Amino acid sequence: MSASRVLIACWMALAVLSSGTVALGQIAASGLVSIAILAVAVTKAWLIADGFMELRHAPRLWRWLVLSWAVVLAIAISFAL
């Protein structure tokens, strides 16, 4: 797949997931819904990091630093809430 097609595929996934976040927000608040919303946010962050920022081709340390930022933050948020 060409680089441009990869980017467009990432963007489409990001748009669908963004709409999914709002749809999940319509469901009555619960711990499970909050975790699902955070999981969607982490997936979006990974799509941006690996797709748009091209970290999938980058040295592993940098890739994992950025990917783990989203995971650690989401875990901290879920503990705080």
Add this chain to the structure above:
Amino acid sequence: MSTSAETAGVSRRLPGDLAMWFFILAELSVFALLILAFTVAQALHPQMFSEGRQLLDRSTGLAMTLSLLTAGLFAALAQEQVRQDRPRRAALLLCGALLLACGYVAIKLTEYAHLLANGLGMEHDTFFTLYWILTAFHFLHVLLGMVILAWLAEGCLRRRYGAQEHSGLESGVLYWHMVDLVWVLLFPVVYILD
């Protein structure tokens, strides 16, 4: 300056300048602290945050998300065009990204004006104090990102970037993606997560 590493026979390359990546890590750390402060305050005042969030429009939040992400797509596509030595096409795509970013700014300013008209300023309560700090700080980053996108578009038109020289452009585009990256966690925390 570009960095690259050979790992297990596969060439791995970090796009843009190494300094930009350190800057991005610093920015991500600051935003993480602000987002966590917001979440901890929510845990202390759940009722206040739930009521405050009811006064925000989620569809507006979604529209801003789509504006930022689509601008990110245009910027990334522009980067691809520069690598193929098509700086004029890249300039057009960067102008498209700039227009989409203007859409975000217009929506955000409308939201700010609506909140202020209803007396929901920074002093209203803890929710709105943190809402204004967090979103205004991000908004300032978007404005800086727009200046960078305009600078990159001008650089493409003047053929400052091309197939052989595009590290500066990559760094500028990375800054925009960092703004997007922060927003995808900020958006659910501020607008959605009760």
